[in-house]
Amino acid sequence: MRIDIVSIFPDYLAPLELSLPGKARAKGLLDIVVHDLRDWTTDRHHTTDDTPYGGGAGMVMKPEPWGAALDEVAAGATIVFTTPSGQPFTQAVARELSGHDHLVFACGRYEGIDQRVIDHAATIGTVREISLGDYVLNGGEVAALAITEAVVRLVPGFMGNAESLVEESHEDGLLEYPVFTKPASWRGHDVPDVLLSGDHARIAAWRREQALQRTAARRPDLVAPTSVGADEVRLAVP
Numbered sequence: 480m481r482i483d484i485v486s487i488f489p490d491y492l493a494p495l496e497l498s499l500p501g502k503a504r505a506k507g508l509l510d511i512v513v514h515d516l517r518d519w520t521t522d523r524h525h526t527t528d529d530t531p532y533g534g535g536a537g538m539v540m541k542p543e544p545w546g547a548a549l550d551e552v553a554a555g556a557t558i559v560f561t562t563p564s565g566q567p568f569t570q571a572v573a574r575e576l577s578g579h580d581h582l583v584f585a586c587g588r589y590e591g592i593d594q595r596v597i598d599h600a601a602t603i604g605t606v607r608e609i610s611l612g613d614y615v616l617n618g619g620e621v622a623a624l625a626i627t628e629a630v631v632r633l634v635p636g637f638m639g640n641a642e643s644l645v646e647e648s649h650e651d652g653l654l655e656y657p658v659f660t661k662p663a664s665w666r667g668h669d670v671p672d673v674l675l676s677g678d679h680a681r682i683a684a685w686r687r688e689q690a691l692q693r694t695a696a697r698r699p700d701l702v703a704p705t706s707v708g709a710d711e712v713r714l715a716v717p
C-alpha cells in the first residue's frame with residue numbers, strides 16, 4: 480500500500496514516516512510520503528487560503544495549490560478528504576480502506592477546502608470524505624494520523640498476530656471484555672476465578688457476557704434491544 484498525505488503542517492505527520500508503519504515500510508508492505516501543500520503554491524507568500532465567497536467567518540483553502548498537488552500525487556488513488564462534515568470513521572471503514580492500493584489524504588484547515596477541489600478529485604480518483612467524530616478539530620491532520628494508524632495495522636502481513644486483531648473492540652461489533660495479567664491478587668483486587676480455571680469454554684462464555692454488558696452500558700447504540708420477556712434482556716448482536 481502507498482499512502483500520500485498533503486498538509487500545510489507536514490511536521491505534524493512526520494512521525495508516520497518512522498515508528499509503527501516504519502516496520503511495514505521495511506518489509507516493503509507500505510510506503511508513506513508526507514507532502515507540504517505550499518510546495519504547489521506559486522505566489523511569493525505561498526498563500527493557501529482566502530476569504531469565502533458569499534461572506535462569513537473564517538478562511539477557505541484555495542483551489543489552485545490543491546489542484547496541482549492532487550494532479551501530481553493522486554491520479555488513480557482513493558482520495559480521502561478529512562472533514563467534520565464527512566462520513567463517520569469506523570472500524571468497517573478502516574477495513575475497507577485497508578484493501579486499497581493507494582490512499583491520498585488531503586488535510587483541510589480553516590473552514591475547509593474550496594468545493595471544486597473535491598469535485599475535481601472525483602474526476603482523477605475515488606473521493607471519500609471522512610470525519611473522525613462529532614466534534615471539531617482545527618484541521619484534518621490528527622484525523623489523517625488516526626485513520627492511517629487504524630488502516631495500516633489491517634494491511635495483510637503488517638501485524639504479527641492476526642488473532643489479536645479479531646478479538647479486539649469493534650471487530651465483532653462489541654467492546655472488548657476486561658483483561659488481566661499477573662499477579663492474581665494485587666492491592667486487594669483479585670483476578671476473576673473463572674480466568675484461572677483453565678476451562679476454556681467457561682472463559683469464552685464469561686468474556687462474551689462481559690463484552691455484552693460493557694457494550695450495553697457504555698455504547699447502547701451498538702446493541703439494539705429486542706423486546707422479549709420483562710425479566711430477560713436479549714440483545715440483537717452478531
Ligand code: 6GU
Nearest residue numbers: 561562611612614616622
Ligand atoms: Cl476529519 N477534521 C476536522 N477539522 N475536525 C474534525 C474532523 C476532521 N473529524 C472530527 N472533527
